[in-house]
Amino acid sequence: MGTRQTGHEVLAAVLRISGGHPQVLAWQRARDPDRGCWALPGGRLGDDEDVERSVLRQLAEKVDLREVAHIEQLGVFSDPDRVPGTRLIATAFLGLVPSDADPLVPPDTAWRRVAPGPAGADPAPDGQLVRTARPPAISGAAFDHGAIVDAARDRLRAKLSYTNLGFALAPREFTISALRDLYVAALGHPVSATNLQRVLTRRALLEPTGAVAPPGPSGGRPAALFRFTARTLRVTDAFAVLKPPGEHGRGAVP
Amino acid sequence: MGTRQTGHEVLAAVLRISGGHPQVLAWQRARDPDRGCWALPGGRLGDDEDVERSVLRQLAEKVDLREVAHIEQLGVFSDPDRVPGTRLIATAFLGLVPSDADPLVPPDTAWRRVAPGPAGADPAPDGQLVRTARPPAISGAAFDHGAIVDAARDRLRAKLSYTNLGFALAPREFTISALRDLYVAALGHPVSATNLQRVLTRRALLEPTGAVAPPGPSGGRPAALFRFTARTLRVTDAFAVLKPPGEHGRGAVP
């Protein structure tokens, strides 16, 4: 074994919520194979970097790094024929940028709309082995990049429920209803602003800035502005069941 | 970039609960580097297989494949200096075998005890980026294999709470208290047999076989035997919060 030339690349599904829909950053291939299809940003792993550093380096060419609020590994895609020619093993990442970020991107690169998860479908909380058959999150993707976008969307959906990951989708400061819109778009089902505020407040993820946003053109009470208390990933609802004794209501203490 | 020779390997942290403690399958290195340290089973990725097929092939040499009840990707370990010499990128897996499985293993291979997660620590539900500093799950591990075991233990702990993953730890048929002991060892904190049975029964993961186990030497009521209704991974408690409207009590429908 092991005579075939093999390389390693990193690929990032960078997601953003904009216009009420999830979007992924992709560039259109100008050359065969898969000419005209949309590909995820990424590239060859360098000799002196691990995959995390590599994906950040490669993204810096497409997106202002300060705008990438969160990034995490999705998994390895390693089908021997996933790309034609030299074998390439890909480590896929999920990246998130806030909804108000609109970085300058190269001319061949654009934000492409991603279908939200079907409301009735079963969510797979991590991208692996068994993947249920359902409409792909994106069409016209190159190679196996569509599957990576599927995994990214599913991971985001799952983590929004039990972590503070919303910080990576929201602007620095926001109103509750703006935040609600982000959750609706990412989850693909209605979310009540009332209950969203309560859940996030109880978990101490949200704090008011004290300022208020001006009302819209048709009037209405001005909305208070909030911010996330932390802007790094934190698990807020570990142990869905089978909590340690005595830890009745509250989640695990960090 | 990319002139350094680079290879790809797969590594498996195969866990089992035995004697009230988690154990991992490892072999003792007879040669430098890291002579005498314990290493996870695995090896080079073949030209015509993806990482999933590869890890199963490599495990077949150590463990009877029929005994591996579940396997899933943990992530990529890619530090340029994670092993000396030729660069090796590793895809790590979590494997689980039932507690009653005791496969014949090569003479240099053994089940080594893994520390259960500290009860008060924060569980990281997936192995990635930020890993909290705490006592390692295993000592004397070769290279970065200790970090892989940490990730495997954490992944198992997290998934036991919101999936049916217990099927991969338990024998075909078992008593509730035997199952409880498995959960206690894997989670590292007390679990009530009463509540464990109720939770798993309500989720329709457990069914009685009709048979009973003979009582122990000191008597007592004979325990009923149960089995898992499914022996493939199923998410039972998706959407910890922010469920779609109308889905009040019940979990997502498959």
Place this chain on the structure above:
DNA sequence: CCAAAAGTGTTGCGGATACACCCATGG
């Protein structure tokens, strides 16, 4: 004064834990 949007109070449901109680067996 009315419409519109935001935020709070309150109710009710349902899962989960905790604990008391009953059951079945060996000695």
Place this chain on the structure above:
DNA sequence: CCATGGGTGTATCCGCAACACTTTTGG
């Protein structure tokens, strides 16, 4: 008949969803 382990019934807690109601603005 007593000790031991297994299983069930029941009270309570608490998070969350649903919805009514109050607050604050613009016209």
